[in-house]
Amino acid sequence: MSGVMKRMGMIFRAKANKALDRAEDPRETLDYSYQKQLELLQKVRRGVADVATSRKRLELQLTQLQKQSSTLEDQGRKALALGREDLAREALSRRAALQQQVTDLETQHQTLQGEEEKLTLAAQRLQAKVDAFRTKKETIKATYTAAQAQTRIGEAFSGISEEMGDVGMAIQRAEDKTAQLQARAGAIDELLASGALDDSSGLAKDDIQSELDRLSGGTDVELELQRMKAELAGGSGGGQQAIEGGQGQSQPHSQQPQDTPRFDKQ
Amino acid sequence: MIVRIMGEGQVKLADSHFAELNKLDDELLEEMESGDEPGFRRTLHALLDKVRELGTPLPDDALEPSELILPSPDATIAEVRDMLTDDGLIPG
Numbered sequence: 001m002s003g004v005m006k007r008m009g010m011i012f013r014a015k016a017n018k019a020l021d022r023a024e025d026p027r028e029t030l031d032y033s034y035q036k037q038l039e040l041l042q043k044v045r046r047g048v049a050d051v052a053t054s055r056k057r058l059e060l061q062l063t064q065l066q067k068q069s070s071t072l073e074d075q076g077r078k079a080l081a082l083g084r085e086d087l088a089r090e091a092l093s094r095r096a097a098l099q100q101q102v103t104d105l106e107t108q109h110q111t112l113q114g115e116e117e118k119l120t121l122a123a124q125r126l127q128a129k130v131d132a133f134r135t136k137k138e139t140i141k142a143t144y145t146a147a148q149a150q151t152r153i154g155e156a157f158s159g160i161s162e163e164m165g166d167v168g169m170a171i172q173r174a175e176d177k178t179a180q181l182q183a184r185a186g187a188i189d190e191l192l193a194s195g196a197l198d199d200s201s202g203l204a205k206d207d208i209q210s211e212l213d214r215l216s217g218g219t220d221v222e223l224e225l226q227r228m229k230a231e232l233a234g235g236s237g238g239g240q241q242a243i244e245g246g247q248g249q250s251q252p253h254s255q256q257p258q259d260t261p262r263f264d265k266q
Numbered sequence: 267m268i269v270r271i272m273g274e275g276q277v278k279l280a281d282s283h284f285a286e287l288n289k290l291d292d293e294l295l296e297e298m299e300s301g302d303e304p305g306f307r308r309t310l311h312a313l314l315d316k317v318r319e320l321g322t323p324l325p326d327d328a329l330e331p332s333e334l335i336l337p338s339p340d341a342t343i344a345e346v347r348d349m350l351t352d353d354g355l356i357p358g
Contacts, residue, residue, distance in 0.1 A: 003291025004298060005269070005313070007350050008335035016331070118273055125275055128326035136329065159329035166272050169349075170338075 016161040017154075025146045026153045030137040033157065037130045040164055040171075044123045047171045051119060054178050054185070055112040061188055062105050068192075069098045075208050081223065082215050091208050101188065108181055115174045122167050133160045268330055269317050273338035276328065277321030287316060287334070298343050306343050314339055 002010075020029060072095040079087035136156045140149050267284065270276045290313045297306040313336060324330065337346050 002295075003288065004294045004346060004350070005287075005291050005334040005336045007295075008337070009270075009333050011350065012335055013331060121275075122273065125326045129329060132327040132329050156329050158331035162270065162331055162335075166270065170273050 012162045012165055013158060015165065016158040019161065020154060020157055026149050027141050027146055029157070030140065030153060033160065034130075034134060034137055037126070037133065037160060037164065040167060041123065041126055041130060044119060044126060044167060044171055047174050048116060048119045048123060051112055051116045051174055051178055054181055055109065055116060057185055058105055058109045058112065058181070061185060061192065062102065062109065064192055065098055065102050065105065065188075069095050069102065072098065072208075075212060078212055079208070082212065084211075084215065087208055087211055094208075101191075105188070108184070111177065112181065115177055119170065119174055122170050126163060126167050129160055129163050267334065268324065268332045269321060269334045269336060270332035271314060271317060271336045271338065272341070275326070276324040276330070276332055277317060278324055279317065279321035283316075283320050287313065290316065291334075298346055301343060303343055310337065310341070311339060 019033075020026065072091045076088045076091035076095065079085070079091060133156055136152075140152050140156070144152060267281050268276055268278050269287075290309055294306065294309045294313060297309055317336065337349070
């Protein structure tokens with residue numbers, strides 16, 4: 001009874017030998033294998049690019065979620081200033097749900113970064129081995145007869161095919177992970193687009209904002225008066241912030257347009 | 267002897283360490299067969315740490331086959347089982 005790593009070693013070697021045994025002239029196997037290696041290298045590079053694309057998409061989503069989160073925070077603050085604790089509570093509970101998504105996406109982002117790094121290194125290792133194999137292959141073809149070449153080819157071959165098996169699996173795993181994340185990213189895009197991220201009240205998307213807008217018509221004056229009174233009473237006025245309102249967006253610090261980039265769903 | 271850690275590359279270590287690794291390897295197989303995922307994870311990481319600690323990495327352009335092959339650190343029991351039973355899983 002042999003252990004796991006011994007068995008795996010045997011399986012990989014058996015696979016390499018099987019490929020060799022099928023060849024009429026082992027020197028042809030060299031060329032064929034080299035073609036396969038180049039194909040695999042291409043595949044690894046594509047894999048790295050795919051993972052990078054997914055990672056960037058996640059980064060965009062994270063930025064959007066953060067923006068929504070700070071909008072909700074501002075709304076909460078404003079609602080509180082207007083004496084509407086119920087609205088403030090609603091805004092903050094939606095924000096909490098958003099933060100959950102953010103945490104989740106950050107974890108996924110780390111996973112993808114890890115995959116990207118691993119594949120990049122795998123591509124480097126494979127490239128170095130493919131180059132070494134090409135040199136060896138030419139030497140063997142130039143120097144030996146088919147009969148003599150057998151052993152030498154076996155040596156070159158088992159090393160590279162083991163690497164190919166390893167890299168092939170790494171690629172497979174990265175593809176699986178990326179596909180899973182893509183599906184989730186698609187779902188988040190839809191949520192972002194609909195603005196319905198965990199709307200526990202069942203109200204429409206801009207309900208908090210429109211309620212605030214309705215309320216703050218005229219209320220700013222009251223707030224301004226309060227602030228002045230506080231100043232006169234000897235405070236430095238750092239307490240109450242006057243809130244501009246009435247015209248939709250009321251965050252003095254975020255003047256960016258609220259359009260959200262849309263992604264194509266695959 | 268040469269050992270490959272899947273997803274990480276190959277290391278060379280003295281044959282004198284073989285017995286030590288072998289013991290862990292047998293444990294790993296038992297845990298895999300009994301489906302003890304936490305135990306499997308523990309033993310796999312112990313094995314990987316040992317190999318990394320005792321071995322020196324082979325250059326990237328080496329074309330030598332490995333005598334022993336270890337699954338990557340995050341491999342599950344199910345994945346390793348597949349590799350051992352179905353060699354069609356290994357792309358060639």
